Structure formats: structure tokens, C-alpha cells
Amino acid sequence: MNKKELFSTKMLVATGLGAALFLVLFKFVTIPSPIANTSFQIAYAVAGFFGALFGPLCSGLLAFIGHALNDAMSGWGIWWSWVIASGVSGLIMGISYFKINFENGFGKKEIITFNVIQVIANVVAWLIVAPVLDIAIYSEPANLVFVQGIWAAIMNAISTGVVGTLLLVAYASRQVKEGSLDKE
Amino acid sequence: MKLKMFSYNEENTFVHRLSGVTKLLCFLILSFVVMYTYDIRIMLLIGAFSIYLFKLSRISFKQVRFLVMYLLFFVALNGVITYFFEPTHGNMLYGTYHELFRFNDIYVVTQEQLFYQVSKMVKYMCVIPMGLIFFCTTNPSEFASSLNHAKVPYKGAYAVSLTLRYFPDIARQFTDISNAQQARGIDMSAKAKVMTRLKNTLMVISPLIFSALDRVDMISNAMDLRGFGKYPKRTWYTYRKLGKEDALAFVVCLSFVALALYMAIFVTNGRFYNPFI
Numbered sequence: 352m353n354k355k356e357l358f359s360t361k362m363l364v365a366t367g368l369g370a371a372l373f374l375v376l377f378k379f380v381t382i383p384s385p386i387a388n389t390s391f392q393i394a395y396a397v398a399g400f401f402g403a404l405f406g407p408l409c410s411g412l413l414a415f416i417g418h419a420l421n422d423a424m425s426g427w428g429i430w431w432s433w434v435i436a437s438g439v440s441g442l443i444m445g446i447s448y449f450k451i452n453f454e455n456g457f458g459k460k461e462i463i464t465f466n467v468i469q470v471i472a473n474v475v476a477w478l479i480v481a482p483v484l485d486i487a488i489y490s491e492p493a494n495l496v497f498v499q500g501i502w503a504a505i506m507n508a509i510s511t512g513v514v515g516t517l518l519l520v521a522y523a524s525r526q527v528k529e530g531s532l533d534k535e
Numbered sequence: 536m537k538l539k540m541f542s543y544n545e546e547n548t549f550v551h552r553l554s555g556v557t558k559l560l561c562f563l564i565l566s567f568v569v570m571y572t573y574d575i576r577i578m579l580l581i582g583a584f585s586i587y588l589f590k591l592s593r594i595s596f597k598q599v600r601f602l603v604m605y606l607l608f609f610v611a612l613n614g615v616i617t618y619f620f621e622p623t624h625g626n627m628l629y630g631t632y633h634e635l636f637r638f639n640d641i642y643v644v645t646q647e648q649l650f651y652q653v654s655k656m657v658k659y660m661c662v663i664p665m666g667l668i669f670f671c672t673t674n675p676s677e678f679a680s681s682l683n684h685a686k687v688p689y690k691g692a693y694a695v696s697l698t699l700r701y702f703p704d705i706a707r708q709f710t711d712i713s714n715a716q717q718a719r720g721i722d723m724s725a726k727a728k729v730m731t732r733l734k735n736t737l738m739v740i741s742p743l744i745f746s747a748l749d750r751v752d753m754i755s756n757a758m759d760l761r762g763f764g765k766y767p768k769r770t771w772y773t774y775r776k777l778g779k780e781d782a783l784a785f786v787v788c789l790s791f792v793a794l795a796l797y798m799a800i801f802v803t804n805g806r807f808y809n810p811f812i
Contacts, residue, residue: 375705
């Protein structure tokens with residue numbers, strides 16, 4: 352991965368499969384939280400992980416598609432405000448693609464970079480985008496949506512932070528490091 | 536398995552004969568109308584219309600029963616929580632105050648709040664049959680072509696189609712891995728502590744994700760070798776030409792849009808229908 356390409360076939364396929372993964376995890380792997388409509392979503396860790404590997408377009412689209420399909424399949428119609436917020440969080444998390452280079456391994460510096468970006472993404476998506484759209488579309492009471500938003504931001508930041516970081520460390524350890532071959 | 540609930544079934548009804556583009560656009564148009572309006576009369580009308588279509592498309596209720604139960608639970612929970620947080624939000628929206636009775640100083644029950652919450656419930660529920668209809672009557676491979684014809688770039692449409700294609704595969708793989716890990720004594724149920732549960736979940740999802748990454752390589756190589764993405768446009772096997780029935784569907788949907796806008800602009804002066812003035 353020398354050249355950082357934004358829209359290749361690989362990124363497209365990664366988006367498709369990433370969205371399928373996102374959908375599976377969204378549906379089957381959730382740990383419920385006390386506030387309605389929110390739960391510990393491991394799925395966002397996948398978005399963060401794919402974002403770091405394939406770029407913001409990939410993670411943004413995969414979160415958007417995954418969430419929209421999940422909603423549509425769950426049957427309650429697509430909850431656009433949160434679907435869009437998911438897309439935004441994926442898009443921002445994908446910025447780590449430009450900041451992290453796996454050829455040098457995945458050390459402390461990379462972990463911090465990834466997590467700072469990830470926390471910003473979650474805060475923007477769940478504390479700004481989702482509540483504002485909820486109020487605009489569904490006229491939900493403001494303090495309800497902001498409490499939900501704070502919870503969602505915290506829960507998603509924790510699960511992305513823990514699971515996403517561990518996945519990236521595992522991924523980096525599978526990569527061949529630069530200069531790992533010696534000339535004899 | 537759970538996936539069975541939501542599957543395409545081949546039939547020859549009016550809804551099945553519609554092109555995928557039509558169904559997608561009509562679904563989106565109607566869900567935007569419902570998102571926009573807060574007039575319970577329009578929402579009920581759309582709800583009744585979508586239930587009629589549901590009957591027409593011969594989807595068995597059994598196929599979706601679980602979803603409906605789940606949904607009712609969700610809507611009820613949302614109702615309780617909304618009331619808990621803002622017992623007088625309706626009064627703020629409608630600007631009047633008709634008290635029915637009160638539990639204590641804060642938790643009063645007013646007509647406006649009841650009306651607001653009922654409207655919101657209807658708003659959540661009235662497009663549900665539409666979504667179910669769309670997914671149960673549209674061939675998944677036609678879906679991508681419909682997205683493309685609804686002006687989504689074909690690469691994006693292709694990503695969606697890949698998702699639908701690989702979702703069952705990945706779901707099956709997930710079940711396999713999770714059963715295998717549970718057989719080795721890894722607990723993912725509610726009995727484990729949250730942190731342990733996160734860690735154990737990781738033991739299941741990391742093989743899943745890494746095998747998906749390998750697949751990404753394989754599929755994208757195969758697609759590149761076949762020249763995917765060489766041209767700015769592509770054709771679709773499953774595309775259907777639009778016919779008279781599609782035109783009829785569009786006319787019906789657009790008349791809902793017109794009705795909602797007419798009501799909002801000339802009758803109710805805004806998105807909300809206010810019976811209290």
C-alpha cells in the first residue's frame with residue numbers, strides 16, 4: 352500500500368464486504384445499554400478499522416449502507432437521522448487512513464492518532480449530527496435526544512477504541528515490515 | 536435461521552411487476568413525506584395505503600411477525616421514555632394546555648402530549664409496511680440496477696449489491712465461528728462481565744474480519760481482471776423497462792407529496808396539524 356488511492360476496485364469491494372460485516376455485527380453482536388435506541392456497537396469498530404485500511408469514502412459508505420440496510424431489514428423503516436450520523440462518523444474515522452502508515456508497525460503514536468480521530472468522529476456524529484437531525488425530522492424533545500447522543504458517543508467511542516485498536520494491532524502484526532528482509 | 540424472515544419471494548402481483556427503480560423511488564418519496572409531515576391524517580392515510588399494498592403483494596404475515604413484535608416493543612419503549620423526559624413537549628409544540636389528570640407536580644398528562652405521542656407513533660409505523668414490501672418484492676440483483684438508474688453512481692450501487700450478496704455468507708460464517716468458540720468455552724452471553732464479553736467477542740470477530748479482508752483481495756482481483764470500472768457507465772442484466780404500472784405508481788406517490796405540501800402550506804400552516812386551536 353504505497354500509493355494512497357481513494358477510489359479503487361479494492362476500496363469498492365472493501366466497502367461492500369465491510370458493510371456486510373457491519374450489518375452482521377450490528378444485528379447479532381450488541382450489548383444493550385440502559386438508554387433506548389443505543390447500545391454497545393462493535394460494528395463501529397469495523398467502520399474505524401476499514402477506515403484506517405481503505406480510507407474515508409470506504410468507511411463512510413459502509414457505515415451508511417450497513418446502517419440503512421440494517422434499519423430496513425429490522426422493519427421500522429430507515430431512521431435517516433441516525434443513518435446519516437453513522438455515515439458521518441465513518442467518514443471522519445476514515446481520516447486516519449492518511450495519518451497512519453502500517454509499514455512502520457502500529458505503535459503508541461499510531462494508537463493515539465487513531466483514537467483521537469475516532470473520538471472526534473463519534474462526538475461530531477452523535478452529539479451534533481444525530482440529535483440535530485432528530486429534532487429537525489422527528490421533533491423529538493431536545494434533552495432526550497442529547498442524552499441519547501451523549502450515551503451513543505461514549506459507548507461507540509469505547510467500543511471503537513477497544514475493539515478497533517486491537518484489530519489494527521493484530522492487522523499490523525500480520526503485515527510484512529519495511530526492510531524486514533536482509534541481503535546476505 | 537433469522538435471515539429467513541426477510542427474503543425475496545417470487546410472485547406475480549402488481550407490486551412484484553413494478554420495476555425496482557419505481558419501488559425504490561416510491562419508497563424513498565413516501566418515507567420523506569412521512570418524515571416531513573406531522574399531520575396525523577396524512578400519515579394515517581399513507582399507513583392505510585401501505586397496508587393495502589402489503590395485502591396486495593401477498594407477503595405472509597408469518598414472514599414478518601417477529602419484526603412487527605419487535606417494532607411494537609421498540610415504539611412502546613420510545614413512548615415511555617419520551618414521556619419520562621418531556622411530559623409537556625406536546626404543549627410546547629401545539630402552544631395550548633388541556634390537562635387531563637396528573638401523577639404529581641411534574642408528570643401531568645395533557646391532551647397535547649397524548650396527541651403528540653400518538654402522532655409520533657403513527658409516524659414511526661406508517662412506512663414500515665412499505666419497507667417490508669420493498670425488500671420482500673425486489674430481486675436483490677435488480678436492487679443494484681435500480682439504484683444505478685436512480686442516479687446513484689454504479690460503483691456505489693455495486694457496493695450495495697456486494698453487501699447484499701455477501702451478507703448471508705458472512706452471517707453464516709459468523710454463526711460457525713461463534714459456535715466453534717463457544718464450544719471452546721468462550722462466553723459471549725449476558726452472564727459474562729462487560730469487559731470479558733468485549734474481549735470474547737473479539738475472539739469471534741477477528742477471524743471473521745481477517746477472512747473478510749482476504750476475500751476483499753480475492754474479489755477485487757477477480758473484478759479487476761474482468762475489467763471492472765474501465766468505463767464510466769455499465770449495463771445491467773436485471774434492468775426492467777418502465778411501463779404503465781410504474782407510471783401509475785409514480786402518480787400515486789407524487790399525489791401524496793402534493794397533498795402533504797398542500798396541507799402544510801394552505802391548511803395547517805406548517806408541518807403540524809393542530810386540532811387544539
